[in-house]
Amino acid sequence: MEYQYALSVSLSSMHIACFYWHALLLILVAFTFSLIIKTQTKDNENHETTRLPPGPKPWPIVGNLPEMLVNRPAFRWIEKLMSDMNTDIACIRLGNVHVVPVSCPSIACEFLKKQDANFASRPLCMSAELISSGYLTAILVPFGQQWKKMKKIVSNELVSPARLQWLHDMRIQEADNLVRYVYSQCSNNKDGLVNVRVAAQQYCGNVIRRMVFNKRYFGEGGKNGGPGLEEEQHVEAIFTLIRYLYAFSVSDYMPCLRGLDLDDHEKKLKEALRVFRKYHDPIIEERIQQWKDGRKKEKEDLLDVLITLKDGNNNQLLTPQEIKATIIELMIATVDNPSNAVEWAIAEMINQPELLENVTEELDNVVGKERLVQESDLCKLNYVKACAREAFRLHPIAPFIPPHVCMADTVVSNYFIPEGSHVILSRRGLGRNPKVWNDPNKFNPQRHLINNGPKENTNVSLNLTDPNLRFVSFSIGRRGCPGIMLGTSMTIMLFARLLHCFTWSVPPNASTIDLSESENDISLAMPLVATVKPRLPTEVLCKIDFGFSGVPKEN
Incomplete structure (x- = not known):
């Protein structure tokens, strides 16, 4: 009897549990269908004269995620969709998010100039949350008070003209070190071969490490100003973060799947962030303690600036976590653009030797051959800047x-853009739009010069931005890059030093440089390795010598 009673109680409990599970399942199904109906209703209740931009028909719940997953990398799938549909604006629903890619400059200006205030936010996503330590920084943070606070700090305290002038000597020392490193590489190699990607990326890494930490190396460093193992790991971590930031991770559109890490993005981001913490955190924590103890009293670098910022009550303005996250963001914002543009530009110009002749003629006229290029020369180097602009294009x-989030329903170019949409401007779509550019796939710096001639633009100084968004080097608007001056200086100095000090040609056993793109991104498939020879007198190239901590000093 007791057994039968226990069994009946157990069966009753099972029935009750089963009932609750079925009830919960019905609630979830009802909720899901209500979301679908709500989404479809919202899409259909647009203004009578507007509709969503063209795009593939989405599946219920998941939208076009299945197609995206089958057609990796996602950016090539999106580019092909837009090409097949012959449209400059599209709408692709991933999960419940409308993703709106744009490749027309005039439409792009509607988003980032005419309606900039409505598109001044960023999406909540796994990669941005990890990199910004929970949205503590300036670039990756959604619109709000934290973004306003950090943007003001970055603009006024880190990359202002006065601050850049204060750190001028550090940048010049790293430009000198670049020359020393490339000179040693080509002099010690039978064929004069130099890996341009390594030289360019490490120069950019050196510059920002010097400006932030007042040091080039985390360890012993390499020979003749080259990177050590620590610096190689650091730069690799920077590019890992860049590769997976806003990289169409499944969990960004289906948050319930985040813990599964289906595309392995979260694991790779966390591994890269461990490298940053290993090299950054001991320096930052020790420096904070030095200021607390009174052992440090003078500011020498940007880390000191961040630590000593005070609020209205004379309390420390930034927490240690905000400082650490901001420094990571500075690193990833300064290394990628200059190094990539210069590597591509030199590769293109080696295949068109007349371009190298034009640029060296300008450098010799402006600078001569008895000294090295300085930042004060950059404003006069219009052909150099035209080559850099063409590389960015x-x-x-x-x-x-980075995506701009629509903060309220609106209409752009007669298309309905729902609240919450992620608007992404296609850099290549804008830069290679055949309605804007003649022969858009050809590397032609002359197109950026007045009257299309290298000597016709001497009275007007070019810059690397295009306010009409015909190409994107540094974005514009409220979420535009505040470090345009720094980015421009680093790009042109890197480019000018390499072209002024050395001649460049194809390596032995090759007739041209292979300009194939990588399968998974749009960098060169193979790092540029070229034959390099000094073109300035030896006494000019060799008057730089190493001083304290591997920092070059002029004799």
Whole structure:
């Protein structure tokens, strides 16, 4: 009897549990269908004269995620969709998110100039949350008070003209070190071969490490100013973060799947962030303690600036976590664009030797051969800047700029853009739009010069931005890059030093440089390795010597 009673109680409990599970399942199904109906209703209740931009028909719940997963990398799938549909604006629903890619400059200006205030936010996503330590920084943070606070700090305290002038000597020392490193590489190699990608990326890494930490190396460093193992790991971590930031991760559109890490993005981001913490955190924590103890009293670098910022009550303005996250963001914002543009530009110009002749003629006229290029020369180097602009136009570092989130329903170019949409400007779509550019796939710096001649533009100084978004080097608007001056200086100095000090040609056993793109991104498939020879007198190239901590000093 007791057994039968226990069994009946158990069966009753099972029936009750089963009832609750079925009830919960019905609630979930009802909720899901209500979301679908709500989404479809919202899409259909647009203004009578507007509709969503063209795009593939989405599946219920998942939208076009299945197609995206089958057609990796996602950016190539999106580019092909837009090409097949012959449209400059599209709408692709991923999960419940409308993703709106744009490749027309005039439409792009509607988003980031005419309606900039409505598109001044960023999406909540796994990669941005990890990199910004929970949205503590300036670039990756959604619109709000934290973004306003950090943007003001970055603009006024880190990359202002006065601050850049204060750190001028550090940048020049790293430009000198670049020359020393390339000179040693080509002099010690029978064929004079130099890996341009390594030289360019490490120069950019050196510059920002010097400006932030007042040091080039985390360890012993390499020979003749080259990177050590620590610096190689650091730069690799920077590009890992860049590769997976806003990289169409499944969990960004189906948050319930985040813990599964189906595309392995979260694991790779966390591994790269461990490298940053290993090299950054001991320096930052020790420096904070030095200021607390009174052992440090003078500011020498940007880390000191961040630590000593005070609020209205004379309390420390930034927490240690905000400082650490901001420094990571500075690193990833300064290394990628200059190094990628210069590598692509030199590769293109080696295949068109007349371009190298034009640029060296300008450098010799402006600078001469008895000294090295300085930052004060950069404003006069219009042909050098035209080559850099052309590299940004034709070979951007990433397929899209960081997403802009629509904060309220609106209409752009007669299309309905729902609240919450992710608007992504296609860097290549803008830069290679045949309605804007003649022969858009050809590397042609002259197109950026007045009257299309290298000597016709001497009275007007070019810059690397295009306010009409015909190409994107540094974005514009409220979420535009505040570090345009720094990015421009680093790009042109890197480019000018390499072209002024050395001649460049194809390596032995090759007739041209292979300009194939990587399968998974839009960098060169193979790092550029070229034959390099000094073109300035030896006494000019060799008057730089190493001083304290591997920092070069002039004799």
